[in-house]
Amino acid sequence: MSELLLExxxxxxxxxxxxxxxxxxxxxxxxxxxxxxIVIVTVLFGVIVPFFAQDPTAVSNIGLAPPSAEHLFGTTxxxxxxxxxxxxxxxxxxxxxxxxxxxxxxxxxxxxxxxxFVGGFLDEAFSLISNVMLIIPGLxxxxxxxxxxxxxxxxxxxxxxxxxxxxxGARVLRGQTLSLRNxxxxxxxxxxxxxxxxxxxxxxxxxxxxxxxxxxxFSIIFAILGEAGLSFIGIGSTGSLTWGTMLANAQNGQALLxxxxxxxxxxxLFIAVFGCGLAxxxxxxxxxxxxxxxxxxxxxxxxxxx
Amino acid sequence: xxxxNAVLTVKNIRVDYVGQETVHAVDDVSLLIxxxxxxxxxxxxxxGKSTLAYGINQLLKAPAAIxxxxxxxxxxxxxxIDxxxxxxKQLQRYRWDKxxxxxxxxxxxxxxxxxxxxxxxxxFRTHRPQMSKAExxxxxxxxxxxxxxDPNRLHSFAHELSGGMRQRVMIAMALALxxxxxxxxxxxxxxxxxxQRDILAEIMRLRSELGFAVIFITHDLPLLLEISDRIAIxxxxxxxxxxxxxxxxxxxxxxxxxxxxxxxxxLTGERGDFIRNGxxxxxxxx
Amino acid sequence: xxxxxxIGFYVVALWAAVTLNFVIPRxxxxxxxxxxxxxxxxxxxxxxxMRKALEALFGTNTNEPLWQQYLDYLNGxxxxxxxxxxxxxxxxxxxxxxxxxxWTLGLVxxxxxxxxxxxxxxxxxxGWKRGTWVDSLxxxxxxxxxxxxxxxxxxxxxxxxxxxxxxPLNGGYDVNTVSPGFTPDFIGSVLYYGALPALxxxxxxxxxxxxxxxxxxxxxxxxxxxxxxxxxxxxxxRVMITYAARNAVLPSVTGFAISLGFVxxxxxxxxxxxxxxxxxxxxxxxxxxxxxxxMQGLFLVITVAVLAANLIVDIFYGFIDPRTRARG
Numbered sequence: 045m046s047e048l049l050l051e052x053x054x055x056x057x058x059x060x061x062x063x064x065x066x067x068x069x070x071x072x073x074x075x076x077x078x079x080x081x082i083v084i085v086t087v088l089f090g091v092i093v094p095f096f097a098q099d100p101t102a103v104s105n106i107g108l109a110p111p112s113a114e115h116l117f118g119t120t121x122x123x124x125x126x127x128x129x130x131x132x133x134x135x136x137x138x139x140x141x142x143x144x145x146x147x148x149x150x151x152x153x154x155x156x157x158x159x160x161f162v163g164g165f166l167d168e169a170f171s172l173i174s175n176v177m178l179i180i181p182g183l184x185x186x187x188x189x190x191x192x193x194x195x196x197x198x199x200x201x202x203x204x205x206x207x208x209x210x211x212x213g214a215r216v217l218r219g220q221t222l223s224l225r226n227x228x229x230x231x232x233x234x235x236x237x238x239x240x241x242x243x244x245x246x247x248x249x250x251x252x253x254x255x256x257x258x259x260x261x262f263s264i265i266f267a268i269l270g271e272a273g274l275s276f277i278g279i280g281s282t283g284s285l286t287w288g289t290m291l292a293n294a295q296n297g298q299a300l301l302x303x304x305x306x307x308x309x310x311x312x313l314f315i316a317v318f319g320c321g322l323a324x325x326x327x328x329x330x331x332x333x334x335x336x337x338x339x340x341x342x343x344x345x346x347x348x349x350x
Numbered sequence: 351x352x353x354x355n356a357v358l359t360v361k362n363i364r365v366d367y368v369g370q371e372t373v374h375a376v377d378d379v380s381l382l383i384x385x386x387x388x389x390x391x392x393x394x395x396x397x398g399k400s401t402l403a404y405g406i407n408q409l410l411k412a413p414a415a416i417x418x419x420x421x422x423x424x425x426x427x428x429x430x431i432d433x434x435x436x437x438x439k440q441l442q443r444y445r446w447d448k449x450x451x452x453x454x455x456x457x458x459x460x461x462x463x464x465x466x467x468x469x470x471x472x473x474f475r476t477h478r479p480q481m482s483k484a485e486x487x488x489x490x491x492x493x494x495x496x497x498x499x500d501p502n503r504l505h506s507f508a509h510e511l512s513g514g515m516r517q518r519v520m521i522a523m524a525l526a527l528x529x530x531x532x533x534x535x536x537x538x539x540x541x542x543x544x545x546q547r548d549i550l551a552e553i554m555r556l557r558s559e560l561g562f563a564v565i566f567i568t569h570d571l572p573l574l575l576e577i578s579d580r581i582a583i584x585x586x587x588x589x590x591x592x593x594x595x596x597x598x599x600x601x602x603x604x605x606x607x608x609x610x611x612x613x614x615x616x617l618t619g620e621r622g623d624f625i626r627n628g629x630x631x632x633x634x635x636x
Numbered sequence: 637x638x639x640x641x642x643i644g645f646y647v648v649a650l651w652a653a654v655t656l657n658f659v660i661p662r663x664x665x666x667x668x669x670x671x672x673x674x675x676x677x678x679x680x681x682x683x684x685x686m687r688k689a690l691e692a693l694f695g696t697n698t699n700e701p702l703w704q705q706y707l708d709y710l711n712g713x714x715x716x717x718x719x720x721x722x723x724x725x726x727x728x729x730x731x732x733x734x735x736x737x738x739w740t741l742g743l744v745x746x747x748x749x750x751x752x753x754x755x756x757x758x759x760x761x762x763g764w765k766r767g768t769w770v771d772s773l774x775x776x777x778x779x780x781x782x783x784x785x786x787x788x789x790x791x792x793x794x795x796x797x798x799x800x801x802x803x804p805l806n807g808g809y810d811v812n813t814v815s816p817g818f819t820p821d822f823i824g825s826v827l828y829y830g831a832l833p834a835l836x837x838x839x840x841x842x843x844x845x846x847x848x849x850x851x852x853x854x855x856x857x858x859x860x861x862x863x864x865x866x867x868x869x870x871x872x873x874r875v876m877i878t879y880a881a882r883n884a885v886l887p888s889v890t891g892f893a894i895s896l897g898f899v900x901x902x903x904x905x906x907x908x909x910x911x912x913x914x915x916x917x918x919x920x921x922x923x924x925x926x927x928x929x930x931m932q933g934l935f936l937v938i939t940v941a942v943l944a945a946n947l948i949v950d951i952f953y954g955f956i957d958p959r960t961r962a963r964g
Contacts, residue, residue, distance in 0.1 A: 172645070172648065175645065175649070176645075176648060176649045176652045178894065178897075179649050179893075179897075179942065179943060179946055180649065180652065180653050180656070180897075180939055180942075181896070181897045181900040181901070181938055181939060181942045182897045182898075182900075182901055183897075183900060183901035183904055184900065184904070184919065184934070184935045184938045184939070185656070185935070187904075187919060187923060187931070187935075188656075188657065188660055188931065188932070188935050189660055191923055191926075191928075191931065192660060212894065265782060269782070269784055270901075272784045272786075272787075273784060273785070273786065273901065273905055276784075276786050276905060276908075277904075277905065277908065277920055277923065278920075278923065278924065279923065291784070291786075291787060295790070300790060300793075300794045300798075301798070308790070309791075312783065312784060312787035312791075315782065315783070315784055315787070316779060316780075316782050316783040316784075316787070317779075317782075318782070319779075319781075319782025319783070320775075320778055320779045320782045322782070323778050323781065323782055324778070327778075330851070407867060409863060409866060409867055411858075441869070442869040442870070442871060443869065444869070445866075445867060445868060445869030446867065446868045446869045447869065450867070450868075451864075451867045453860060453863070453864060453867075458859055458860040458861060459860045459861055459863075459864045460861055460864070461861045461865070461878070461879050461882075461883070462861070462883065462958070462959060463882050463883055463886075463956065463957060463958060463959075464878065464882070472865075472868065472870055472874070472878075473868055473869075473870075476868070476869060476870050476871065476874070477869065507958045507959070509958070509959050520864075523868075
């Protein structure tokens with residue numbers, strides 16, 4: 045009998061320290077920290093800086109000037125300060141983002157949760173509406189709506205974006221609600237005669253919070269990108285300053301071709317980085333929902349042979 | 351502690367779940383399984399029996415890890431194989447050919463998107479590449495007949511079969527390469543009692559026909575008393591006692607074993623007293 | 637039965653789109669024709685035929701009740717009467733659309749399929765082996781996903797076409813040297829001109845596929861049948877593909893249908909940036925020329941295309957997931 049024995053030895057194991065603070069730290073993954081930092085910094089930029097910056101609409105005859113001491117990000121073709129525009133533009137974009145986020149949240153919650161919880165015909169009807177709105181392509185519809193309204197306020201743009209964007213969230217929430225409504229504790233509440241709206245608020249909504257927050261964050265990204273796209277095409281909000289309108293103006297002012305990268309690049313970068321920050325936050329939320337997605341924290345043990 | 355009739359020797363196995371606290375799921379376990387015997391592995395939920403089964407076949411995933419011990423397979427050709435030292439293609443060749451497994455609750459053990467026949471076919475294509483397509487088909491049909499399943503079911507998908515049928519298919523698949531040892535992890539727990547009976551009868555019949563050894567893992571001790579040659583009682587990662595079925599039943603040495611025996615209700619109501627009345631444990635021969 | 641329900645849904649969706657198209661101009665205050673004439677007159681004198689054309693389009697030249705106008709509108713659609721285009725006067729809208737479709741289908745269709753296949757393949761790999769180089773792609777593609785399509789397109793255009801001169805600046809093919817036809821020259825030119833727009837689409841959309849597939853793989857790998865497959869001693873490649881990926885890809889297929897809306901949006905903008913002669917560009921031309929007939933026609937065509945694509949994916953899904961065939 046050949047000996048195929050291997051010596052086995054114990055291996056050092058990575059043990060984390062115990063303690064009550066551990067549970068919060070568990071959620072502070074690098075993704076969340078980076079994402080949250082980006083978002084917070086951007087929001088602060090939009091809220092605070094306009095108080096210190098120049099008037100973004102003040103024209104001057106410098107023309108398209110590169111960054112300098114006086115104009116940190118240079119000027120536009122009409123001599124407007126790009127840095128100031130960025131600051132005010134941040135406010136505009138954030139406003140649209142939050143407006144759309146809130147609208148989508150309410151709409152998707154209504155069509156997704158109420159219908160599927162009540163069941164029956166209401167469920168079929170709401171589900172049909174959601175699916176139809178989901179399948180009709182968004183941007184062409186937005187173009188059609190936007191073209192017929194001559195003056196577009198920020199609110200109208202936000203409404204149009206929300207109108208075309210709520211359906212995806214509604215579908216997800218519907219699926220979740222359907223699986224939740226058959227759980228034991230929900231059935232118990234129904235049997236004991238609790239009012240429907242109360243059951244929805246107390247039993248179902250708390251469980252849907254992660255999905256809803258993820259949806260909210262996603263709507264903000266969708267809104268900012270969507271508004272940028274609409275402005276670029278020429279049917280964005282008139283008269284307000286957002287990252288999207290900056291990009292549109294830069295394009296119309298031939299910024300790239302004239303070499304004015306300082307006008308064109310920052311708004312796009314802001315959108316990209318802010319969007320990325322929001323996406324990172326969303327990933328952390330995803331990891332809370334599904335712990336398997338978390339990066340393995342434990343070093344792989346190996347059998348050593350001596 | 352080698353036995354010339356042994357098919358598998360497990361020595362001082364230790365498996366830990368590494369996390370915020372380390373859990374010693376399997377704590378210094380040694381077992382010996384002889385050729386053709388049925389070894390029952392009994393214990394309450396969470397005692398580590400499934401972990402042990404997975405560990406023996408190197409199927410554990412992070413955060414579980416084997417941190418000590420050895421597993422030696424004694425092939426009928428006479429050579430010995432260090433199972434825990436296998437890797438890569440060697441490990442693939444060893445698996446299913448020498449030792450196969452039937453998993454707990456076959457609800458999800460079969461791939462839902464390919465046919466049942468394709469999954470049996472997989473085994474042949476991997477391990478017996480010299481077989482032709484026709485031969486594979488014939489052999490697969492034979493296997494299904496062996497477990498009393500209609501061979502036409504080769505074209506069915508998992509969701510089209512009942513629970514009992516799925517488990518039979520799993521057993522058929524486990525027999526495909528004529529293994530010397532089958533590890534069965536709660537193979538009948540998810541089934542109703544009538545089907546349970548049938549499946550168990552099937553397993554015992556096949557064993558006497560084909561001569562493979564079985565490690566039968568379950569929490570159902572009375573079941574093991576009926577079908578096992580020897581029984582090992584496991585608790586909190588340790589083996590408390592290993593003895594023949596008769597010895598366990600009539601003369602269990604460990605107090606926990608006796609407690610376990612007494613916790614299963616009998617028709618006459620004598621056992622089960624422990625649960626109902628919490629009487630103190632004494633020496634008790636049935 | 638299930639199939640009938642599916643078809644029924646698509647019919648309803650189509651009806652909804654058609655009706656929206658009809659309703660929206662009429663929802664806004666004032667007669668749509670007056671509003672539009674008002675807008676147009678700001679840009680200069682309005683051609684005399686314009687009012688008539690618009691009235692014909694909107695059916696406001698009759699005093700018929702709304703529902704009758706609706707029926708007339710539907711009737712017109714069925715007969716392929718989308719009206720006359722203002723931008724390309726006097727070409728009928730159907731002809732304009734017919735010319736633009738192949739370009740968009742080719743560019744957008746091929747790029748999207750390529751991005752999906754590549755993204756799913758990379759995602760499979762990333763999910764299977766945690767901690768490989770593919771994982772490092774994820775933050776990059778995430779960032780790229782948040783970038784506005786057109787911004788990325790313009791940047792690429794600036795660097796690769798304008799500065800480096802590797803790619804042409806705009807157009808679908810080289811109008812000066814080749815003419816349309818199934819010649820190698822033409823096809824080569826088409827490919828050359830399509831490369832940069834295609835690159836834009838692929839770069840910005842691949843992140844979604846990658847991430848979705850990776851997450852699903854991670855989830856699937858903890859399923860029992862994967863453990864069984866490993867215990868059977870199957871090769872890792874086979875376990876990864878036939879057992880894990882085959883199951884993990886299912887949500888991505890469903891997601892493909894949903895993502896088509898975004899694909900359309902992105903392609904419209906991309907086409908504008910590259911002046912690519914497809915449907916998106918036509919739509920934007922229509923917007924800037926107040927060519928309402930063309931715009932409505934395009935909206936309808938785009939919607940029908942998306943619905944058709946969704947239907948195809950829906951049916952395809954029925955083939956790859958045997959469990960759906962069982963119900964109904």
